[in-house]
Amino acid sequence: MLLAFRMALASERVTATAIEANEFPQLSQELGVWAVPRIVVDGEPRWDGSVPEAEFLRRILA
């Protein structure tokens, strides 16, 4: 999670929101959250699990 926050702090173009999956079941169900962390980019689920900074960046910019 911290990596996403760091990216938001590094660029005015980026926003990062942590969403407590258990507390927002409606949204979690809509996005099929079964595992955490689930990373969603511009509203589209992209992947589950933590990855290193370079790989995180590569994936969100892909």
Added chain:
Amino acid sequence: MREWFAELERPVELLVALKAGSAAGEAGDARPERSDAFGVRGPEETPRAGSGDVDFGREMVRVCEGLAELGERVTCRVEEEPEGFPRFPAVSVRPEGRHVGVRYDGLPWGYELGSLVGAIVEAGREEPTLRPESVEALQALESDLALDVFVTPT
């Protein structure tokens, strides 16, 4: 934690967003519907726990006010349904009181409290802590990028 907050290079404000009426411990009135990037209709609010004795909004205020007590440069402010918050409770982490797009939706408890603390520490730094090539790539973005990370307390 006090030591981390003592090293903040700039002030960090925690803006706690609550559903209308919840600050007073009352049920919120029906609000106009709206949607966010996910198309969710209306502001989703953390449901009461099974026993109904946990008020997530009040607990969020308690946590954030508690964090603010640990560092002179950390402050806490509470608003009901401020603009730009689709879910409640939530907290926006704001370096020097500025909106920079760092938010936590829901009560950060258990392991996830560390994510909020980490966000405060990061927001209190003058310079990004990412690799220079990462910062360069992010600052070269020509369109907005919304990252949402679903987490759980464990």
